[in-house]
Amino acid sequence: MERRNLLRAAVLGGSAAVFGGTLWRGAAYAAPAQPGPSPYGPLGSPDANGIRLPSGFTSRVIARSGQTVSGTSYTWHNAPDGGACYTDGSGWIYVSNSEINPSGGASAVKFSSTGAITGAYRILSNTRQNCAGGKTPWNTWLSCEEVSLGYVYETDPWGVNAATRRDAMGRFKHEAAAADPVRQVIYLTEDESNGRFYRFVPTTWGNLSSGTLQVMVAGSGTSGSFSWANVPDPDGSPTATRSQVSGSKSFNGGEGCHYADNTVWFTTKGDNRVWQLNLTNSTYELAYDDSLVNGTAPLTGVDNITGSSSGDLFVAEDGGNMEICLITPDDIVATFLRIDGQSSSEITGPAFSPNGARLYFSSQRGTSGSSSGGITYEVTGPFRS
Numbered sequence: 001m002e003r004r005n006l007l008r009a010a011v012l013g014g015s016a017a018v019f020g021g022t023l024w025r026g027a028a029y030a031a032p033a034q035p036g037p038s039p040y041g042p043l044g045s046p047d048a049n050g051i052r053l054p055s056g057f058t059s060r061v062i063a064r065s066g067q068t069v070s071g072t073s074y075t076w077h078n079a080p081d082g083g084a085c086y087t088d089g090s091g092w093i094y095v096s097n098s099e100i101n102p103s104g105g106a107s108a109v110k111f112s113s114t115g116a117i118t119g120a121y122r123i124l125s126n127t128r129q130n131c132a133g134g135k136t137p138w139n140t141w142l143s144c145e146e147v148s149l150g151y152v153y154e155t156d157p158w159g160v161n162a163a164t165r166r167d168a169m170g171r172f173k174h175e176a177a178a179a180d181p182v183r184q185v186i187y188l189t190e191d192e193s194n195g196r197f198y199r200f201v202p203t204t205w206g207n208l209s210s211g212t213l214q215v216m217v218a219g220s221g222t223s224g225s226f227s228w229a230n231v232p233d234p235d236g237s238p239t240a241t242r243s244q245v246s247g248s249k250s251f252n253g254g255e256g257c258h259y260a261d262n263t264v265w266f267t268t269k270g271d272n273r274v275w276q277l278n279l280t281n282s283t284y285e286l287a288y289d290d291s292l293v294n295g296t297a298p299l300t301g302v303d304n305i306t307g308s309s310s311g312d313l314f315v316a317e318d319g320g321n322m323e324i325c326l327i328t329p330d331d332i333v334a335t336f337l338r339i340d341g342q343s344s345s346e347i348t349g350p351a352f353s354p355n356g357a358r359l360y361f362s363s364q365r366g367t368s369g370s371s372s373g374g375i376t377y378e379v380t381g382p383f384r385s
Contacts, residue, residue, distance in 0.1 A: 032286040033274075035298050036332035039312075039384060043338060049377065052338040057381030062094075062109060062117070062360070065374035069109060074120035077107050080362035080374040082132030082176065082256075082304060083349030086139055086157045091118065092353050093157045094360045095141045096376060099348075101129035106143045108157055115358065115378075124155045124163045132256060132304060134177030134186070138206050142166075144174035146191050149236055152177065154208055169200045170213045170234040172241045176257035176304070178264055181205075183279065189254030189266050196242040197251055197266060197275075199228060215241070218249040223285040226277070251275070256305035258313065267302035269318055274302055274327065287313075288327055298335050299325040306350045310384035316347040316361060324350060324361065337379065342367050349376075356383055 040054035051059045063069045063076035077098035086093045090113035097106045104127040110119040124130065124143050131146035136154075143153045143163075149171040155163040175189040184205040188198040202211035213234040218226035229245045242248065252270030259265075264277045265287060272290030277283075290297045301319035308314065311329040314336065322339040324347055339347070345365040352359055359379045366373030 030285070030331070032289045032292050033327045033331040033333040034294055035296065036334060038326065038332075038334035038336065039328060040336060043335065046340045050340045050342070051377070051379070052340065053379065053381070054336070057337075057379055059377055059379045061375060062378050063120070063376040065366070069117060069120035071117050072120040074107070074122075076120070076374070076376065077105065077122075078374060079364050080376050081130065081348045081364060082134075082144075083351045083360060083362070084133070084135040084141055084157075085351045085353050085360065086135070086141075087354045088158070089113075094351065094353075094376075095123060095155075095157050096349055096362065097130035097133060097143055099129050099131050099146065099364065101147060102126075104128050104130040104145065106130055106133075106141065106155060108159060109376075111353075115380075121159045123157060123159045124153055127151075127153060131174070131191070132176035132189075134179060134257065136179050136186075136208075137181045142177040142186070144177060144188075146173055146175055148173055150174045152188075152208075164209075166208045168202075168210050168213070168234065169208060170198065170231065170241055171236040175254050176266070178257040178259040178266075180259050180264065180279070182262065187257055187259065187264050187266070189257050190242060190251075191254055191269075192242060193252055193270055194242060194250045195252075195254045196248050197254060198231070198241070213241070215245050215248040217245065217247045218284060220249075222289070223283070225282055226284050227282065255303050255318075256315070258305045258307050260307050260311075265305060265307075265313060267305050267315065269302055272297075272300060272302055274299075274305070274313070274315065287331075288315075288333060293333075298323075299327075299333050301346075303346065304348055304350055306352065308352055308383060308385075309356050312384060314350050314359070316350050318346045320344060320346070322347060322363070324359075339363060345373075352383070356385060357381075359383070 043052040079099040081097040081099040083096040106124040152169040175191040197216040213231040214228040255267040257266040274288035276287040301317040303318040304316040313327040350361040362376040
């Protein structure tokens with residue numbers, strides 16, 4: 001749904017109408033989110049894992065790089081990054097990328113209905129620097145290579161079917177992916193200082209073996225209308241995909257991407273922004289801009305992004321801040337959690353369990369500050385619904 005409320009649109013003098021619970025606006029654009037009180041209250045003291053959480057929330061360590069996952073014989077991968085959760089009978093699965101080059105890949109952890117770990121295993125091997133990715137509506141995991149001329153790999157969270165390289169989705173420095181079942185497309189971010197925002201239109205929805213790669217075309221401003229243009233050569237060689245379409249909009253370091261309710265949000269780390277695309281009327285604007293925050297910015301290092309059933313966006317911070325911040329539907333940005341003592345790391349892979357009661361994420365380098373020190377966590381508590 002549109003994240004700006006009707007009252008704000010009226011105050012700004014923009015035309016607005018509500019259709020089926022979704023706010024549509026005219027030419028006026030709302031100001032980006034500003035700091036405010038968290039709906040979960042203030043952070044408490046660090047717990048046994050060094051995590052500061054709101055009252056009522058607890059954390060536990062799920063896995064550590066180079067160590068066997070509890071109750072299994074599987075050794076957890078290095079540099080855990082992007083992740084997602086999948087329903088598995090009465091339990092669920094959390095998948096996690098490995099941002100290592102070479103080897104990369106992805107792994108998975110299985111949980112019972114009570115949250116007990118019941119298994120762990122590899123789902124992708126022998127790839128390069130698998131950073132973020134995205135979940136598909138048909139329950140596969142798209143694992144993206146964050147390297148020049150990188151690929152997208154479609155993987156099986158259950159580890160039964162072999163991973164498949166999806167060449168038609170283009171070769172560039174891939175970061176995240178988000179599926180839009182309404183328009184039947186996959187949105188893709190590019191981690192370059194002059195990266196682009198793409199969408200892949202499969203020939204057949206549910207089959208990513210063929211289709212059309214398109215790039216967002218828009219003006220140079222921070223709000224306006226946009227359209228899509230076909231990328232002539234998705235292979236990206238000899239001309240990079242980001243340089244093939246005149247008028248395609250440049251973004252400074254594309255990172256996380258999340259779709260919900262006819263809206264797609266994505267982050268750009270080079271300028272600390274969260275962008276919002278209204279897919280119903282093909283307009284874009286800023287949901288968050290660090291440079292426009294009044295007072296101390298609570299979100300300074302945007303990276304992976306996910307959403308909850310309440311409409312809150314949860315944004316993992318890069319750059320040593322070691323926080324997960326949230327942006328509410330009322331455009332308030334606040335810190336949800338903070339990890340102490342890991343300033344040389346970054347938070348990655350936030351994803352909610354299917355019932356919305358547990359949040360998974362990793363500290364990519366942990367306390368050691370090296371690529372082998374990753375820690376994957378679970379936070380449980382009274383998340384809003």
